[in-house]
Amino acid sequence: MSRVCELTGKGPMVGNNVSHANNKTKRRFLPNLNDVTLQSETLGRGVKLRISASALRSVDHRGGLDKFLAKAKDSELSAKALRIKQDIAKAQSAATADA
Template sequence: MSRRCELTGKGPMTGNNVSHAKNRTRRRFLPNLNDTTLQSEVLGRAFKLRISAAALRTVDHRGGLDRFMAKAKDEELSPNALKIKKEIAKAKAAGETAL
């Protein structure tokens, strides 16, 4: 399982541990990933995703999974999340034509 956020594409970064004597050794900064279940209002079902804490705050700020996916860039999304985005867009289009 890769250490990459499925919604934002955030992954591990590299940097240095710096001791008091200024000795530098390489280290990795891993993203704060959480297994989360997000509800889609348009589709009426839940999706399990592995996302970062920052992505979870962004989803909440934008008003849910459906609105987040509408604004999300395709390059940042994982293949699983891209599939969800297309399902949501298709359901929204079908719902608008029914009105």
């Protein structure tokens, strides 16, 4: 399983461990990924995603998964998140056509 956030595309970064003697060795900074179930108001169901803690705060700040995905760039989203975004768009267009 890759260590990449499904909503923001945030992945591992590379840096150095620096000792007191200023010796430098390579290390990886991994994103803080969590398995969460986010509720989609439009679809009326929960969606399981593996996202970073900062992405979870961003989803809350924007007002939910539907609004976050509406503003998100397609290039940053995973294939699973893109499919969810398309399902939400279809459901919203069907709801406006019925009204």
